[in-house]
Amino acid sequence: MNITHFVENLNRGGLERMVLDLVTEQHRLGHKVQVICLFERGSLAGELDALGIPVHACHKRRGFDLRAIGRARGYMTAHRPEVLHTHNAVAHYQAVLASAGMGIRQVVNTRHGMGGQQKPGRREWLFRRAMKATDAVVAVCEAARRDAVHRGIVPAAKACVVPNGIVLGGFELASDTMHERLTRMLNLPTGTRIIGTVGRLNWAKDQASLIRAFRQVHESRPDTALVLVGDGELRDTLRACAFDEGVAGSVHFLGDRNDVRQLLQGFDLFVLSSVTEGYSMALLEACATGLPIVATDVGGNAEIVRDDATGRLVPPADAPALASAILGLLHESQRASSFGRAARQWVEAHGSLEAMATRYGKLYFGDMEAAS
Structure with a gap:
């Protein structure tokens, strides 16, 4: 045709x-x-x-x-x-x-x-x-x-x-090797748990709620870092938010990147904090990388992330709920790993x-x- x-x-x-x-x-x-x-x-x-x-x-x-x-x-x-x-x-x-x-x-x-x-x-x-x-x-x-x-x-x-x-053949599973590489790139201490997200820095993705949630996570787990991949009109606003929350030193803005697949392999956990969403390509890519996921229950997110099976769903614009779900997966590493494996199996069958x-x-x- x-x-x-x-x-x-x-x-x-x-x-x-x-x-x-x-x-x-x-x-x-x-x-x-x-x-x-x-x-x-x-x-x-x-x-x-x-x-x-x-x-x-x-x-x-x-x-x-x-x-x-x-x-x-x-x-x-x-x-x-x-x-x-x-x-x-x-x-x-x-x-x-x-x-x-x-x-x-x-x-x-x-x-x-x-x-x-x-x-x-x-x-x-x-x-x-x-x-x-x-x-x-x-x-x-x-x-x-x-x-x-x-x-x-x-x-x-x-x-x-x-x-x-998505093109599944281009995605490798998250690995210790890629985690160590990302840790070195960001000059983080060995063993830092990396919480990552990918998306435009705009109102719809609501990274401000994620930063506020990360402050609570970081207070409980100082061995954590937050990585935001993407750029947009709220970049300076979000940087100011990280400063106001007292976590600017642990929040890393990587901007618009052409190596997202490799960066995903270095994450421990993927988070999507959107207040509105269709059918998120970022979530599909996180599934393909075998990452446990925390996402807001908006739009089509629940059609990708099955709560307590491939990740956790939380209400939108609710920083405490987001923080609680993140901390839960950080504390239960075996459960988080099982979510990641199930996410990869799901995307192979449906995505x-x-x-x-x-x-x-x-x-x-x-x-x-x-x-x-």
Whole structure:
């Protein structure tokens, strides 16, 4: 098939990584694939360049930008897609506008998050207006599908679920060797227990609650360090939070990294403190590394982390509960190890890229039931 993916950009993030992996797999399967970015190409575009997969940028400006719409239409006209696969709301209604009258056989949108924290406004109004030209809307978890239908954003008949998947072959289990390497890199004392998280430093991930929880953990276990991988607009705010909590010396901000898989292998425990989440790629990667997990019970997290089986679930924005769960796994190392093993087994069965690509392939031919 000729497939066009339409995104805002390919900067580093969970959505963007999922798109890159899916596009790469579709290319491997012999489909003719291109990616159109509404704004800039983004830092990950080079990975597709290396495979010969076209990545185009429309360089959209603020407000209604007819030139950007024209560029997008030109890229689609040249590619003659049978399938238009858009990602999230803004990219979707812009792509639907740009492709009007082109006769594309199947138009699919994936909503990568929950969206429940955002007030319904112009963005969702425009998204709903684009539903007439949309064949299917994919939620990445059942919780997100129910929410989108309940709020009247997506008609139930057009809503389905395709969970995200990852390339499992690229992940090695956490090991003492990698732990020691990370300990040396951060100049930590031998034997330090490393609590890690991966994600953009923004309101949705709520790393402030994690830092406040870590203060309680560190008071009980001074042999601990907190590692935050990722960057974002709250970097300085979170640094100030660590200082205010008195743990700045034990909280390490590693920024945007291209060696996340290796860093994960050095963690003792993975924590996700989000207040809203779709189907977290970071959690899938933690499972693939065999890490015990503490996560907030929001969005699709409970569809990945099974409480008391592969990790612990706690309420969002509850630092004491987060601290208690972390300390519980630090004190019970055998239990934590069993959670990690179970997490790896679960992701092998349910979280692979191949399983995700197969479901999308069925959806591209209009098979809603098989896709879900």
